Amino acid sequence: MRFAHLSDSHLGARQFGLLERETDFYDVFAKNIDKIIEKDVDFVIHSGDLFDNNRPSTEALLAFQKALLRLNEAKIPIYAIAGNHDSILRKGALPPQVLFKDIGLKLISDNHPVYTEGPVLICGVRYVPSSQSRALKSAYDQLSKLADKYLKSILVSHQGIDKWMHEDTHEIELSEMPQNFDYYAMGHVHNYVEEDFGKGKLVYPGSMEIWRTSESNENYREHGKGFVVVDLSYDKPQVERVKIDLPREFYKEVIDYNKFDERLKIIKEEIQSLDNKPMLDLTIAGGDFDSAEVYEVIKESLGDSVLNLRPSFKPDKVLEEERIIDETKILDPRTLLQKRVNEKYGNDEVNKLSVDLLDNLSVGRIGDAKFISDRFYSQHYFNEEESEEADNVEIKESDNLDDYLDNHLDNHSDDLTQEDSENESSKQMRFDDF
Ligand SMILES: [Mn+2]
Known part of the structure; x- marks a missing residue:
């Protein structure tokens, strides 16, 4: 039995207020669905933050409706839980996912936490905030007892586990996770994570697009964005990473001001060969320069060939000041x-x-x-x-x-x-x- 696991599609997100970026999120989602259908899996699990907001726009709702109808046509059921972005915590409040239940979405919710696919248990808890982590642990505990009765079991959960979260932003520690599931279909962490855990595998497929500029990082370069296909017919689930190309590049570089002119020329050439205008994330550092002047040069040279021009500047004297501030730690x-x-x-x-x-x-x-x-x-x-x-x-x-x-x-x-x-x-x- 094989299934696709995906998460954090954030439909409706509009990075930097750019309509093109909103469209990118819809496009990449559709491409993921295409590939899932091509992979001919038995079912799909989405681990939350399907929508960027708990009151999605019509466009965002339509993007999901299209995908769901295509999966229906291919006779592939899809299970989903609500994440922190697309759930409403109040009792009785209806999350947007409810709209799709009558056309086939299998929503894992407080009302319906448990499903089965043949011999496989699929169960989960919607996102629980950290101040309620006691409730989360109890829910995990109950589901874990149930899992013992099944040949194979999948826990679906949208939570931050300490090991993969920065600072103190997790809701649960890895040591507090139940041990007896075959597969942990996680959502929330936007980097790709695949790890042996308990008797099976724990996976965060990561976000489908670069939702924050910081996600254009090492993890992305190594694992890309996309989903996983999981095969349950082995003792331990086999996980295949499926990368889906993003609609546009994030061009990121720190340029030494002393080499500014020559680098700018090279970047311009590289960017012009791209199909879609990239997002640009340039930092000009070192040397003594006037930021406003350098900005004008960059704008003149690259402005027409990038979607987003947001250079940052760190001339020598700023670097010194920053170091002093850095030592005392800037508090967010x-x-x-x-x-x-x-x-x-x-x-x-x-x-x-x-x-x-x-x-x-x-x-x-x-x-x-x-x-x-x-x-x-x-x-x-x-x-x-x-x-x-x-x-x-x-x-x-x-x-x-x-x-x-x-x-x-x-x-x-x-x-x-x-x-x-x-x-x-x-x-x-x-x-x-x-
Ligand atoms: Mn998310």
């Missing part, structure tokens, strides 16, 4: 918040709560922030006993995780107010990296 809002909260409360749970609130409030997800704080408050200050009890809830095959997560993830059923929806639709700066 996330680190700064954690530092202050830690000074005041010295409590890891409160730290996680503050970061979850920052992540949601900074993108205007007021309803989710309220959910998270209500949940935290009731868990820690009101009904400790009830939560302990809920930890012991048994999930049987025929049950769903609904009541279970009800106790763990929610005690309050809030209606989405007009104010919420206005705030949620206003796009602001994001602090979450994945």
Whole structure:
């Protein structure tokens, strides 16, 4: 039995506000689906962040609808869970994926956490924020017990595991993951990860496009972007990486100012041979120069042949200043918040709560922030006993995780107010990296 595993397509993402970049994400998604159909797999798993936003545009919804109809035609079922970008945490709120259930999408959700494909168990939990990681562990535990009853089992989950996350942004540690699944179909980390774990394989297929400029990195050069095909007919699953070419290149280079003129000429030639205008990420460093003047030269020379021109400049004197600032460590809002909260409360749970609130409030997800704080408050200050009890809830095959997560993830059923929806639709700066 063979299946395709993909993740983090972020349909609807519009990098730097460029319409071309939004189209790139749709194009690359369609190419992944083409290749999956060509590979003639038995089913597909998508591990979350299908959409860039929990209120996707019509274009983004259509891009997925097209893909789903094509998979239907090829008689390939697709399973999906919601990620941090495309889920709504509040109880009763409907994530966009729900739109596609009637036309074949098998949504792994609180209501329907468990499926089977022949002898294979496919189960999972939607994204759970770090301040609720206790609920995540309990859910994993229940699913893990169920997995013992099956010949082969797949856990689908959109979470950051400490080993592959930077700083303190994970929701779970590798040592806390259940051990008895054959395959861990992970989402959230945008780099490619394939690792032996437990009795099987743990894979993050990574994002399908370069969602942040920083993803044009070593991992991308080595593993590319794309999906994996997994063969379950062996003792340990066999994983084949399938790379899908991106619609345009990310051209990245640090140029020594002393060699500026000759490098610029070479870059211009290289870029002109490309089919599509690339994204340009140039840094001019060293020497003594006027940034504004150098910018004009770059713009004049390359402006027409690139999609995005955003050079950065580090002349010698800036380099010195930067080194001084670097030593005292520039604090981003996330680190700064954690530092202050830690000074005041010295409590890891409160730290996680503050970061979850920052992540949601900074993108205007007021309803989710309220959910998270209500949940935290009731868990820690009101009904400790009830939560302990809920930890012991048994999930049987025929049950769903609904009541279970009800106790763990929610005690309050809030209606989405007009104010919420206005705030949620206003796009602001994001602090979450994945
Ligand atoms: Mn993502």
